[in-house]
Amino acid sequence: xxxxxxxxxxxxxxxxxxxxxxxxxxxxxxxxxxxxxxxxxxxxxxxxxxxxxxxxxxxxxxxxxxxxxxxxxxxxxxxxxxxxxxxxxxxxxxxxxxxxxxxxxxxxxxxxxxxxxxxxxxxxxxxxxxxxxxxxxxxxxxxxxxxxxxxxxxxxxxxxxxxxxxxxxxxxxxxxxxxxxxxxxxxxxxxxxxxxxxxxxxxxxxxxxxxxxxxxxxxxxxxxxxxxxxxxxxxxxxxxxxxxxxxxxxxxxxxxxxxxxxxxxxxxxxxxxxxxxxxxxxxxxxxxxxxxxxxxxxxxxxxxxxxxxxxxxxxxxxxxxxxxxxxxxxxxxxxxxxxxxxxxxxxxxxxxxxxxxxxxxxxxxxxxxxxxxxxxxxxxxxxxxxxxxxxxxxxxxxxxxxxxxxxxxxxxxxxxxxxxxxxxxxxxxxxxxxxxxxxxxxxxxxxxxxxxxxxxxxxxxxxxxxxxxxxxxxxxxxxxxxxxxxxxxxxxxxxxxxxxxxxxx
Numbered sequence: 248x249x250x251x252x253x254x255x256x257x258x259x260x261x262x263x264x265x266x267x268x269x270x271x272x273x274x275x276x277x278x279x280x281x282x283x284x285x286x287x288x289x290x291x292x293x294x295x296x297x298x299x300x301x302x303x304x305x306x307x308x309x310x311x312x313x314x315x316x317x318x319x320x321x322x323x324x325x326x327x328x329x330x331x332x333x334x335x336x337x338x339x340x341x342x343x344x345x346x347x348x349x350x351x352x353x354x355x356x357x358x359x360x361x362x363x364x365x366x367x368x369x370x371x372x373x374x375x376x377x378x379x380x381x382x383x384x385x386x387x388x389x390x391x392x393x394x395x396x397x398x399x400x401x402x403x404x405x406x407x408x409x410x411x412x413x414x415x416x417x418x419x420x421x422x423x424x425x426x427x428x429x430x431x432x433x434x435x436x437x438x439x440x441x442x443x444x445x446x447x448x449x450x451x452x453x454x455x456x457x458x459x460x461x462x463x464x465x466x467x468x469x470x471x472x473x474x475x476x477x478x479x480x481x482x483x484x485x486x487x488x489x490x491x492x493x494x495x496x497x498x499x500x501x502x503x504x505x506x507x508x509x510x511x512x513x514x515x516x517x518x519x520x521x522x523x524x525x526x527x528x529x530x531x532x533x534x535x536x537x538x539x540x541x542x543x544x545x546x547x548x549x550x551x552x553x554x555x556x557x558x559x560x561x562x563x564x565x566x567x568x569x570x571x572x573x574x575x576x577x578x579x580x581x582x583x584x585x586x587x588x589x590x591x592x593x594x595x596x597x598x599x600x601x602x603x604x605x606x607x608x609x610x611x612x613x614x615x616x617x618x619x620x621x622x623x624x625x626x627x628x629x630x631x632x633x634x635x636x637x638x639x640x641x642x643x644x645x646x647x648x649x650x651x652x653x654x655x656x657x658x659x660x661x662x663x664x665x666x667x668x669x670x671x672x673x674x675x676x677x678x679x680x681x682x683x684x685x686x687x688x689x690x691x692x693x694x695x696x697x698x699x700x701x702x703x704x705x706x707x708x709x710x711x712x713x714x715x716x717x718x719x720x721x722x723x724x725x726x727x728x729x730x731x732x733x734x735x736x737x738x739x740x741x742x743x744x745x746x747x748x749x750x751x752x
Contacts, residue, residue, distance in 0.1 A: 250456060250570075250609070250610060251456075251607065251608050251609050251610075252278065252456040252457045252603065252608045252609075252610055253278070253279060253456055253608075254278070254279035254280070254281070254455045254456055254457075255268075255271055255278060255279070255280045255281070255455055255456065255457045255458070255459060256281050256283060256446065256453050256454075256455035256457075256458050256459070257280065257281065257282045257283070257458075257459040257461055258282075258283050258284070258433050258446065258458065258459065258460060258461060258462055258467060258468055259282075259284055259459075259460065259461030259462040259463065259467075259575070259577070260282050260283075260284030260285075260286055260414075260418070260428065260461075261284075261290070261291075261414065261461060261463065261575065262295070262410075262413060262414060262417060262575075262589060262592075262593075263461045263463075263574050263575025263576070263577075263589075263592045263593075263596070264282055264284065264459065264461030264574070264575065265282060265414070265417035265418065265420075265421055266309070266417065266592070266593050266596045267459055267461060267574050267575075267596040267599065267600075268280045268281075268282050268421055268426045268459075269309055269417065269420060269421060269424065269426065269596075270308070270309060270593075270596040270597045270599065270600035271596075271599070271600045271603070272421075272424050272425060272426050273308075273309060273310060273424070273600065274597075274600035274601055274603065274604040275600060275603055275604050275608055278603075278608065279427075280425075280426045280427070281426070281427040281428075281429055281453075281455075282421065282426060282427070282428050282429065283429045283431050283433060283446070283448075283453060284428075284429075284430070284431075284432075285430065285431070285432045286418075286428065286430045287430065290410050290411050290414045291410060291556075295406075295407070295408035295409075295410050295413060295515075295589055296325060296405075296406075296407055296408075296502045296513075296515045296583075296586035296589075297325065297405040297406045297407075297408070297586055297589050297590045298343070298405050298585065298586050298587060298590050299343045299403065299404070299405050299590075300405075300590050300594060300689075301405050301406055301589070301590045301593065302402070302404070302405065302406070304590070304593045304594055304597055305593070308597045309597070311420065316416065319412065319415075319416045319419075320408060320409065320412045320413050320416050321409065321412060321517075321518035321519075322406040322407060322408050322409075322517075322518070323406070323407040323498055323500060323516055323517055323518060324381075324387050324388050324389075324404045324405070324406065324407075324500055325343075325404060325405040325406060325407050325500055325501060325502060325586075326342060326343060326377075326378035326379070326381040326382050326388065326403075326404050326500050326501055327340040327341055327342040327343060327378050327379060327382050327501045327502075328340070328341040328501065328502045328504060328585060328586070329382055329499075329501040329502065329503050329504065330504045330701070331503050331504060331505050332504075332505045332506050333504060333506055333511075333636075333640065333702065334506050334640040334641045334642040334647060334702075335506075335641055335642070336641070336701060336702055336703070337370050337701075339369075339370060339701040340375075340376075340378070340379045340382065340501070341585070341694075341697075341698065342376050342378035342379050342382075342403075343378050343403045343404055343405060344376045344377060344378045344403040345376070345693065345694060345697055346691075346693060347376055347377075347403075348364060348368070348369075348376050348697075349361065349364065349671060349673075349693060352673075352674060356720075358670075358672075358714065359714065359716060359717070359720055360720070361670055361671040361672070362670075362709055362714040362716065363716050363720065363721075363724065364671065365670065365671065365700065365706065365709050366709070366716075367716075368724070369697065369700055369701065370701065373728065373732075374724065374728045375728065375731070375732070376731070377401055377403070377731050377734075377735060378401075378403055378404065380731055380732055380735040381401075381404075381500055381735060381739065382499065382500055382501040384735050384736060384739070385496075385498065385499065385500065386500065386735055386739035386740060387500065387739060387740065388400050388401040388402070388403075388404045388739070389401075389739065389740075390738040390739050391738070392738075401739075404500075405586070405590070407500075407502070407515050407516060407517050408517065408589075409517045409518060409519070409520065431448045431450070431451070432448055432449070433446045433447070433448055433453075433467055433468075434447060434448055434449060435447040436467065436468055436470075440569075441568055441569045442569040442570050442571075443458050443468065443569075443570055443571050446458070446468075455570075456570065456610075457570055457571075457572065457610065458570060458571045458572070459571075459572050459573075459574055460571060460572070460573040460574065460577040460578075461573075461574050461575050461577060462577050463575065463576040463577055464557070464558060464559065464576050464577070464580075465577075466573065466577045467577075468571055468573070468577070469563065469568075469571065469573045469577060475563055475564045475565050476561055476562070476563055476564070477561050477562055477563075477564050477626075478559070478560065478561040479560040479561050479581060479630050480634070480653050480654040481560040481581070481582055481630075481633070481634075481637075481653070482528040482530060482531070482646070482649070482650065483510055483526050483527060483528050483560065483582050484528060484529055484530075484557060484558060484559060484560070485526070485527055485528075485529045485534070485537070485555060485556065485557050485558070486524050486525065486526045486527070486555070486556045486557075486558070486583065487524060487525045487527075487537055487538060487541045487553050487554070487555055487556075488522070488523070488524045488553070488554050488555075488556065489523055489524075489541075489545065489548040489549070489552045489553045489554065490520045490521065490522050490523070490548075490552070491520065491521050491523070491545075491547040491548050492519065492520060492521075493516060493517075493519065493520055493521040495518065495519075497516075497521075498516040498517075498518075499514065499516050500516075502514070502515055502586055503515075504584070505544070506640075506642060506647075507525055507527060507540060507541075507544070508531075508532065508540060508644050508646065509527045509528050509531040509532035509537070509644065509646040510525060510526045510527030510528055510532070510537075510646070511525075511526055511584065512524065512525050512526075512541070512544055512545070513525075513526070513583065521547070523541075523545045523548060524583070525537060525540065525541040525544070526582060526583055526584070528646055531644075531645060531646040531649075532646075534555060538550065538553055541553065558576070558580055558582070559580070560580060560581055560582055561579060561580070562578060562579025562580070562622070562623070562626040563578055563579060564619070564623055565615075565619050566578045566579075566595075566618065566619050566622040567599075567610075567615045567618050567619055568615075570610070572599060572618075574592060574595060574596060574599070575588075575592045576588070576592075578592075578595070578622065579622070579626050581626065581629050581630050581633050582633060584633055584636060585629075585632065585633060585636075587629045587633075587689070591625055591626075591629060591689070594625070595621075595622060595625065598618065598621055599618055602614055602617060602618050624685060625689065627656065627658075628687045628689050628690065629689060629690075630656070631655075631656050631658055631659045631662075631687060631690070631695075632687070632689070632690040632694065632695065632698075634653050634654075634655055634656070634659060635655070635659060635663075635695060635698060635699055635702075636698070636702075637650040637651065637653045638651060638653050638655055639651075639699050639702035639703060639704060640702065641702070641703065658685070658687065659695070662687075662692055662695045662696075663695070663699065663704070665692070666692075666695070666696045666699065666700075666704065666706055667704075667705075667706050667707050667708070668706075668707065668708060669706075669708055670696075670706045670708040670709050671693065671696055671697075671706075673691065673692045673693045673696070
């Protein structure tokens, strides 16, 4: 038997809680949704970087008007993760249009294009995708086309978000859409037989059919349910963060990554700030040592402005237990590399809301398990992709030497074997050899292959055969990438868009 859900109380008014409330209300208009939080507390200042799916989630699934969003939040469009220095590798991108660097599998002689990429194109500054060119030239994805009727956008991009403006926008949107925002602080959770009976603040009690824990790593509602927590084999557990002012002309439309002694540094440029961070492993670096290294690495930050955050890497294998669903960092987190947190959490909110809508808001064991299975596969898929960054990292400190022994999943091991055996042919995947292993959910085989090749992995298929690249193919490639470079140079501009297209000042 399942109970029909009529009202939901979300505890936690950060982006995960607000996005969950918006998704539940949009897909289930008759649902009574409230968000309870101490809204007087400051929003965490850590810059919010996202990956590709965020635009579809915000503007399609949640129906958020793009122009209103841009006017209020002033995002920077992110075209790639740029590994400026990853353990001594040559600089490389993980662009959001990575797949467009590979041929259509239905074209003829595709192996020649794959081999060309393998031997020459993958690390060439003269053969870049449009996303890579946007980063290289410091442009936004917007262009002006009188023929098409004004401003148009290259869609293979994500966002850098200012947390305060983003959170304020989501709060206003919640109120506009009938979500109640309750300024209060939950201090007691009454639980019986794994079900929440009620929540209590100092002044009142809250009862609902479904409770959502969006309280971050404090996990206020799920604090007693850590027995199902799956820890990832990642040593990083702390981050330092600071911001400095930046001129729009200096914005880099990519998340920039550099290697540290016991972790890695990020740079996330927003409309008016450069957000800098150092993700490190506290077993290898004291906080004082990490702070010293961080300040030395970053120009323009004051040591007194550095803030420390701590996190654990893993997830609840049962995100939804009885009448309580954990979302956001309360449910799980891998680590900040590849900026998966906000986007994956937003997608989880949409998945939860859609499941309820498609089942008449009846929450039975089958619905809960379907959602839990999706969440598990999401986090495992993200972990698989993150783990190969460390397995192939060639750093020479104790941290990086130990990081290379990270435990890879059977799926990841098979993907690496397939790259060695078949090169970039993504049609030959691990499920062909082992149907018990699922395809990756968020990052596809070509993403893995391109990443490990950038970090030095080779393929026996290409190394053991004498392939050649004919002159006609070379000329066609030069024309293609030359036209991309010229198009970005001639038609795309960061500042003109902000100050012109949407009336930003």
